[in-house]
Amino acid sequence: MxxxxxxxxxxxxxxxxxxxxxxxxxxxxxxxxxxxxxxxxxxxxxxxxxxxxxxxxxxxxxxxxxxxxxxxxxxxxxxxxxxxxxxxxxxVTEDTADLAFGLLLATCRRLGANERFLRSGKWSKQSPMAMMGNQVHGKKLGIVGMGSIGQAVARRAKAFNMDIYYYNRSRSLEAEANYQAHYCDSLASLLSSVDIISLHCPLTPESQQIINADSLANCNDGAILINTGRGGLIDDNALIDALKNGKIAAAGLDVFDGEPDFHSGYLDFENVTLTPHIGSATxxxxxxxxxxxxxxxxxxxxxxxxxxxx
Known part of the structure; x- marks a missing residue:
C-alpha cells in the first residue's frame, strides 16, 4: 500500500x-x-x-x-x-540570530531611514547632526529567552563588546559562563537594566503580550526593542504609544500578531524597521x-x- x-x-x-x-x-x-x-x-x-x-x-x-x-x-x-x-x-538558530543582530544594527544605525533618504534624492548638504543613530558596541543588551537562538545572539553581541543581561524561565549557567551574561529574575529587572531588548522566547499563554504598557514603563527612556520571536509577544498599541512618547527610541520587528497582516500604525514611524518574518529565509x-x-x-x-x- x-x-x-x-x-x-x-x-x-x-x-x-x-x-x-x-x-x-x-x-x-x-x-x-x-x-x-x-x-x-x-x-x-x-x-x-x-x-x-x-x-x-x-x-x-x-x-x-x-x-x-x-x-x-x-x-x-x-x-x-x-x-x-x-x-x-x-x-533555524544561526540564520535567525543573524537576522536578529542584523535588525538590531539596522535599527540602531537607522539604515532603513538613511537608505530611503538617499533614494529620495535629498542628499546634498546636511547638518553633521542629521540622520544620527545609536551606538551598538559596548551597550547593554537584554535577551528575553536564552534558548539556542538567544545564546546565538549573545555570541554575536560579545563580538561588539556588549554587556549581556537575560531573563529566562530558568538560569542558563552555560550562557553565564560563555558570554558573561547577567541573569535577571524578573522581566522588569531586565528592562530597567539595558539599552537594547531582543525577544527570543516562545509564544505561550504566559508570554502573550509580555511587552505591554506595564512592562514598557520599566524600560529606560530611549530603549530600543527588537523582535524576531513571535508577534504575539508584543501589545502593538502599547508599543506604538511608547514610540510616540519616546519611551522606546526605535524598534526592529520581523514578526507580527496576525501576520501577514500587521498594525498599520508602525508605518508612521521612520525609526521602526520592518521585515516580513524572514528569520529563516536563507x-x-x-x-x-x-x-x-x-x-x-x-x-x-x-x-x-x-x-x-x-
Missing part, C-alpha cells in the same frame, strides 16, 4: 519514499477528502492548525510535521487528545528545515523514532 501525506500548501519537495515505495503527496485546498487514507499532515508555521481542524482529520493521521521551530500555530492539546504526534524543525536554512521535516515524516511512516518531537 502506498503511504500518503498531505501538504498544507504546495511545497517544492524532492521525491521521497518510505518502506521501499514512493510516497503519494497531496495538497489540502479546502476539501477534507484529500486526507482519506493519509498518515501525515505536513504544514508550515504560517498555517493555523486549530482544534476544529484537528478534530476533522481522519484517524489515519498520526503526525503533524511542522516546518518551523515554533508550534504556536498548532493546537497541541487537541493533537495530544487525538494521539497525533507533532514535530518541528529546530535548525536557501540553506529553508532546505535544512524541509529536510528535517521529511526526516520526521519518513521516520513515522517506517515506524522509527521521530527526530524532533515536540
Amino acid at each position: 502506498t503511504d500518503i501525506i498531505v501538504l498544507s500548501r504546495p511545497l517544492p519537495l524532492p521525491q521521497i519514499s518510505a518502506n521501499g515505495s514512493a510516497i503519494e503527496v497531496r495538497v489540502f485546498e479546502g476539501d477534507y477528502a484529500v486526507f482519506t487514507g493519509a498518515k501525515v499532515y505536513l504544514t508550515t508555521a504560517l498555517d493555523a492548525v486549530s482544534s476544529d481542524f484537528i478534530n476533522t482529520l481522519p484517524t489515519s493521521i498520526t503526525l503533524i510535521a511542522n516546518i518551523g521551530i515554533g508550534v504556536d500555530n498548532i493546537d497541541l492539546n487537541a493533537a495530544k487528545a487525538r494521539s497525533i504526534s507533532v514535530t518541528n524543525t529546530p535548525v 536557501a540553506e536554512c529553508r532546505q535544512a528545515m524541509a529536510g528535517k521535516a521529511l526526516q520526521n515524516v519518513i521516520a513515522m511512516l517506517e515506524g522509527k523514532p521521530l527526530s524532533t518531537p515536540v
Whole structure:
C-alpha cells in the first residue's frame, strides 16, 4: 500500500519514499477528502492548525510535521487528545540570530531611514547632526529567552563588546559562563537594566503580550526593542504609544500578531524597521528545515523514532 501525506500548501519537495515505495503527496485546498487514507499532515508555521481542524482529520493521521521551530500555530492539546504526534524543525538558530543582530544594527544605525533618504534624492548638504543613530558596541543588551537562538545572539553581541543581561524561565549557567551574561529574575529587572531588548522566547499563554504598557514603563527612556520571536509577544498599541512618547527610541520587528497582516500604525514611524518574518529565509536554512521535516515524516511512516518531537 502506498503511504500518503498531505501538504498544507504546495511545497517544492524532492521525491521521497518510505518502506521501499514512493510516497503519494497531496495538497489540502479546502476539501477534507484529500486526507482519506493519509498518515501525515505536513504544514508550515504560517498555517493555523486549530482544534476544529484537528478534530476533522481522519484517524489515519498520526503526525503533524511542522516546518518551523515554533508550534504556536498548532493546537497541541487537541493533537495530544487525538494521539497525533507533532514535530518541528529546530535548525533555524544561526540564520535567525543573524537576522536578529542584523535588525538590531539596522535599527540602531537607522539604515532603513538613511537608505530611503538617499533614494529620495535629498542628499546634498546636511547638518553633521542629521540622520544620527545609536551606538551598538559596548551597550547593554537584554535577551528575553536564552534558548539556542538567544545564546546565538549573545555570541554575536560579545563580538561588539556588549554587556549581556537575560531573563529566562530558568538560569542558563552555560550562557553565564560563555558570554558573561547577567541573569535577571524578573522581566522588569531586565528592562530597567539595558539599552537594547531582543525577544527570543516562545509564544505561550504566559508570554502573550509580555511587552505591554506595564512592562514598557520599566524600560529606560530611549530603549530600543527588537523582535524576531513571535508577534504575539508584543501589545502593538502599547508599543506604538511608547514610540510616540519616546519611551522606546526605535524598534526592529520581523514578526507580527496576525501576520501577514500587521498594525498599520508602525508605518508612521521612520525609526521602526520592518521585515516580513524572514528569520529563516536563507536557501540553506529553508532546505535544512524541509529536510528535517521529511526526516520526521519518513521516520513515522517506517515506524522509527521521530527526530524532533515536540
